[in-house]
Amino acid sequence: MEIRPILSALLRNKIAPLLVALQVAISLAILANALHIVTLRYEAATRPSGIADEHDAFVIELSPLKKPPFAEVIAQQKRDSEVLRAIPGVASVAMINQVPMGQSGWNTSVVIDRKQIHTTSVGMYMSPDSLVQTLGLKLAEGRYFTDDDIEEIDFDTTVDVTPKRVVITQALAQKLYPDATSVVGKMMFFGTGNDAKEVQIVGVLQRLQTQNAQTTPEGEYSAILPVRMTERYGEFIVRTEPGQLAQVMRDAETQLRKITPYPIIVKLTSIDEARAKRYRDDRILGWMLVVVSGLLLLVTASGIVGMTSLWVSQRRKQIGVRRALGARRVDILRYFLTENILITSGGVVGGLVLAVALNQFLVSQLELSKLPITYLATGAAVFWLLGVLAVYGPAWRAAGISPAVATRTA
Amino acid sequence: MFQYYFKLGLHSLRRNPVLTALMVLTLAIGVAASISTLTILHMMSGNPIPDKSDRLFVPLIDNGPLDRYTAGQMPEDDQVSYRDAMNLLAGGHGERRVALYGVGDAIEPARADLGVIEVEGIAATSDFFPMFEVPFLYGGGWSPAEDKSAANVIVLSRKTSEKLFGSENPVGRHIRVFSDDFQVIGVLGAWNPAPRYTHLINGNGGTFSGNDDLFIPFSTAIRHQQDNDGSLTCQGEPGPGFQGRLDSECTWIQFWFEEKSSLDRSKLQDYLDAYSREQKKFNRFPRQNINRLYNVMEWLDHRHVVSNDSRLSTWLSFGFLALCLVNTVGLLLAKFSVRAGEVGVRRALGASRAEIFKQFLIEAAVVGLVGGVLGLLLSAGALYLIAQQSKGFAVLAHMDWMMLALTFVLAIIASVLAGLLPTWRACQVMPALQLKSQ
Numbered sequence: 001m002e003i004r005p006i007l008s009a010l011l012r013n014k015i016a017p018l019l020v021a022l023q024v025a026i027s028l029a030i031l032a033n034a035l036h037i038v039t040l041r042y043e044a045a046t047r048p049s050g051i052a053d054e055h056d057a058f059v060i061e062l063s064p065l066k067k068p069p070f071a072e073v074i075a076q077q078k079r080d081s082e083v084l085r086a087i088p089g090v091a092s093v094a095m096i097n098q099v100p101m102g103q104s105g106w107n108t109s110v111v112i113d114r115k116q117i118h119t120t121s122v123g124m125y126m127s128p129d130s131l132v133q134t135l136g137l138k139l140a141e142g143r144y145f146t147d148d149d150i151e152e153i154d155f156d157t158t159v160d161v162t163p164k165r166v167v168i169t170q171a172l173a174q175k176l177y178p179d180a181t182s183v184v185g186k187m188m189f190f191g192t193g194n195d196a197k198e199v200q201i202v203g204v205l206q207r208l209q210t211q212n213a214q215t216t217p218e219g220e221y222s223a224i225l226p227v228r229m230t231e232r233y234g235e236f237i238v239r240t241e242p243g244q245l246a247q248v249m250r251d252a253e254t255q256l257r258k259i260t261p262y263p264i265i266v267k268l269t270s271i272d273e274a275r276a277k278r279y280r281d282d283r284i285l286g287w288m289l290v291v292v293s294g295l296l297l298l299v300t301a302s303g304i305v306g307m308t309s310l311w312v313s314q315r316r317k318q319i320g321v322r323r324a325l326g327a328r329r330v331d332i333l334r335y336f337l338t339e340n341i342l343i344t345s346g347g348v349v350g351g352l353v354l355a356v357a358l359n360q361f362l363v364s365q366l367e368l369s370k371l372p373i374t375y376l377a378t379g380a381a382v383f384w385l386l387g388v389l390a391v392y393g394p395a396w397r398a399a400g401i402s403p404a405v406a407t408r409t410a
Numbered sequence: 411m412f413q414y415y416f417k418l419g420l421h422s423l424r425r426n427p428v429l430t431a432l433m434v435l436t437l438a439i440g441v442a443a444s445i446s447t448l449t450i451l452h453m454m455s456g457n458p459i460p461d462k463s464d465r466l467f468v469p470l471i472d473n474g475p476l477d478r479y480t481a482g483q484m485p486e487d488d489q490v491s492y493r494d495a496m497n498l499l500a501g502g503h504g505e506r507r508v509a510l511y512g513v514g515d516a517i518e519p520a521r522a523d524l525g526v527i528e529v530e531g532i533a534a535t536s537d538f539f540p541m542f543e544v545p546f547l548y549g550g551g552w553s554p555a556e557d558k559s560a561a562n563v564i565v566l567s568r569k570t571s572e573k574l575f576g577s578e579n580p581v582g583r584h585i586r587v588f589s590d591d592f593q594v595i596g597v598l599g600a601w602n603p604a605p606r607y608t609h610l611i612n613g614n615g616g617t618f619s620g621n622d623d624l625f626i627p628f629s630t631a632i633r634h635q636q637d638n639d640g641s642l643t644c645q646g647e648p649g650p651g652f653q654g655r656l657d658s659e660c661t662w663i664q665f666w667f668e669e670k671s672s673l674d675r676s677k678l679q680d681y682l683d684a685y686s687r688e689q690k691k692f693n694r695f696p697r698q699n700i701n702r703l704y705n706v707m708e709w710l711d712h713r714h715v716v717s718n719d720s721r722l723s724t725w726l727s728f729g730f731l732a733l734c735l736v737n738t739v740g741l742l743l744a745k746f747s748v749r750a751g752e753v754g755v756r757r758a759l760g761a762s763r764a765e766i767f768k769q770f771l772i773e774a775a776v777v778g779l780v781g782g783v784l785g786l787l788l789s790a791g792a793l794y795l796i797a798q799q800s801k802g803f804a805v806l807a808h809m810d811w812m813m814l815a816l817t818f819v820l821a822i823i824a825s826v827l828a829g830l831l832p833t834w835r836a837c838q839v840m841p842a843l844q845l846k847s848q
Contacts, residue, residue: 019740026733066589156651285719303737310744366718
């Protein structure tokens with residue numbers, strides 16, 4: 001009913017409303033994409049690693065200045081394990097060569113056929129202890145290793161690290177055998193060609209991220225080998241009783257230093273620290289985008305408030321005339337609200353197009369994923385609401401203009 | 411006239427304080443967001459050795475096996491094997507050659523009660539220091555003869571030297587590291603290239619942050635069987651132990667050539683191609699052998715030194731600046747529209763449209779200038795906050811003179827752009843109409 005006069009008024013003075021619509025469009029385009037990116041990063045950073053109760057686990061890494069002979073290293077590793085297990089507050093200890101999200105470790109390539117050209121890169125965990133117990137992993141099928149499976153390997157005399165059995169993750173099992181309902185008992189190869197080493201899958205884990213925790217499916221392609229190795233001198237993952245982490249970390253360092261007969265370098269990292277470090281860049285980008293989005297809304301809102309205030313002051317006389325001719329306050333209020341919704345809607349439509357275009361650009365340049373429709377809908381809703389809120393103040397002041405204004409000159 | 415309009419512009423800032431403050435603030439925030447993200451991008455993509463970057467080359471040789479290979483496929487390794495490093499060193503091509511890899515160990519102080527000091531550094535051939543123009547505070551690097559004899563000599567970073575010897579000159583002193591006795595022959599001056607282009611593939615901090623505490627001859631590190639602190643890629647299985655790795659096709663060494671001029675690139679390419687043809691006679695290099703060369707900037711690009719995240723932030727910040735610009739257009743429009751009367755009087759008194767145009771554009775530029783000052787303060791604050799986030803950012807988040815100047819240029823260009831439309835509108839004022847209504 002009222003839209004026609006408002007529209008024709010808008011068309012007579014195009015520039016100012018166009019500017020507001022343009023602001024809404026740009027803001028919407030940036031906001032929708034920024035929130036999409038923040039959500040993606042947040043989701044990636046909070047993915048489960050496979051480790052249960054991460055707050056109660058840490059890694060302790062020991063390196064001596066000069067590596068002792070093989071037998072001595074093995075004996076020392078066993079002593080260290082016992083000392084760690086005896087510390088009050090320790091729930092479980094396992095030797096390990098790398099941890100999820102630790103960002104350093106071993107990769108290997110696996111195939112299910114020696115002639116296969118395309119290999120799958122896999123994070124290679126090695127432990128003579130039960131990682132299922134210490135990391136709190138869950139078996140989807142099959143079994144974990146028994147003591148009979150464990151092999152001791154001296155890297156200075158042999159290069160063959162491959163044992164006879166292996167436990168892999170569900171994600172890797174599905175990648176290797178996409179059609180199989182069960183992979184337990186099936187074979188796979190480390191390496192390709194004639195040198196490839198054949199191993200048997202004995203168990204499948206629900207989840208265990210690789211040391212790099214990639215955001216692609218590769219992030220969960222892990223395998224555990226039942227191997228005690230001396231390539232690294234000693235690295236243990238320790239699970240503590242709830243809340244005892246800090247105390248146990250201190251005790252572990254003191255105790256191990258005490259029983260080692262030569263100088264060693266000790267490095268302690270809690271799983272929480274490893275996670276924070278792995279996703280630090282994502283967190284920084286996320287915060288930066290949140291700050292920009294906040295400023296964006298603020299600038300757009302101030303733009304709408306400023307422009308509407310200007311119109312109100314320009315049209316004081318018209319408003320007075322309308323009031324004098326019988327328009328109620330609510331009519332004036334409604335006029336400005338309607339006008340603003342029209343402008344915002346124009347901006348939102350332009351913004352949706354712009355948002356999709358910006359997303360296309362980011363997809364082509366940065367391998368970002370497509371913008372889901374929900375972000376567009378949310379963005380549109382946010383700006384309609386923002387428009388109404390921003391215009392309410394000036395519109396209310398306009399409604400307060402006395403009809404007597406009409407009778408005054410200029 | 412310019413000065414007078416400038417003064418008028420300054421004066422007019424006080425006319426609508428709220429509107430003006432809003433304008434200045436909007437502009438300043440937009441400029442600050444763009445400048446702080448652009449600074450990071452600028453520092454990331456900077457040239458670490460401008461006078462030489464087009465004549466230092468990283469050679470890559472495809473030594474992978476035939477299985478898992480489809481013809482024409484680009485090689486995936488970014489380092490070279492020990493065998494190739496040794497051959498290329500011995501080949502003597504170019505002005506200088508450097509083979510290097512990362513090493514890590516601990517220094518054992520003379521007093522046992524002090525505990526060990528963990529250190530990381532580089533094992534390199536003697537050309538490293540002249541090739542990368544590394545400055546020395548005391549002493550110098552080692553000689554080719556010491557390369558050959560795998561001498562126990564060591565160069566320390568200034569920080570390490572101060573940690574061990576205080577402020578005195580340690581040249582000639584001995585330290586115990588790599589389980590052996592080393593003689594200090596030099597201490598580095600200030601040398602902190604960003605990015606750390608000489609060894610982008612490293613295990614001690616990454617592309618921008620991290621310390622190289624010490625430097626030893628390449629051959630000495632090999633003699634002490636020092637493991638590589640960095641990345642190791644094996645396509646097949648190496649033999650056992652350290653010797654197994656040296657004999658293998660595993661890649662773990664970074665190599666650099668220095669040529670006299672960038673024009674010698676094709677000569678180097680020919681040399682590499684000849685080398686790989688010759689090696690094929692020894693049953694090596696079964697693949698097609700696409701030998702690649704990268705100069706410094708190409709190498710940084712190949713290693714993706716500029717992160718996608720910083721590109722993304724910069725683009726979005728400039729989008730944000732565009733928004734601030736549109737907002738400023740609106741605010742200037744409002745500010746100028748109430749001055750139709752003034753324009754009418756000036757026009758009636760004989761001022762041309764061009765003069766009005768000049769006056770209002772200069773007024774817009776004054777807003778930009780003030781916005782620039784505030785924007786500079788905000789950028790400095792934003793960069794300070796960014797630097798707190800990580801060691802890498804602490805290296806990058808520094809404003810140089812170029813960015814400082816750019817802040818003002820950007821602010822003034824933005825405000826003048828924003829002022830164009832409102833100024834044009836102001837020029838359209840009909841003097842007769844204005845004077846009549848008054």
